[in-house]
Amino acid sequence: MKDVAVIEDPAAAGVSLDPVRARLLAELAEPASATVLAARVGLPRQKVNYHLRALERHGLVELVEERRKGNVTERVVRASAASYVISPSALAPVEPDPERAPDRLSAHWLVALAARLVRDVGALLSGAARAGKRVATFAVDGEVRFASAADRAAFAEELAGAVTALVAKYHDEHAEGGRAHRVVVAVHPAVRPQPGQTQPDRTQPDRTQSKET
Incomplete structure (x- = not known):
């Protein structure tokens, strides 16, 4: 099982976004059969099998073993990764373009850079x-x-100067056999979980930080 899988196929992205299938993927961090999953999520086994087949077709679930029980073969499966990220390439016609209106003080440009980072590293x-x-x-x-x-x-100005100096020092446009690498440095307000939450509330700014952006 991979730690993280980047979903690049639009169809696979659509399958993974279904709430029931996302729940099944979470449950399949450890191998399980449709019968076991049905008991956990409170759905009929046939319904769980239907969702598992869809997940397996797109490589989000993988077969671990098959167990023969009388005239029935029980399939034990698990998620192909511990977690998943959908690449912007799955929405290629509308994915953000960081080359459009670059502005190092723009949060929207930062999102576009982050999207490109996910896309490129996912492809790699x-x-x-x-x-x-x-x-x-x-x-x-x-x-x-x-x-x-x-x-x-x-801080931002000093950071920009330090990174620019390092790039100038090590960049060799004519290095034979060299390979270009992309450097992305970002600064943004931290997002804190609200009381009782396990994940940050992304609709609220971090109140420990300045509200200016």
């Missing part, structure tokens, strides 16, 4: 899986609490 993962290789990537995730909007602006 798919290619690497077919080739039996790993993708060479690097990421840093941290948090900084700014005392003021002025401090945040100063």
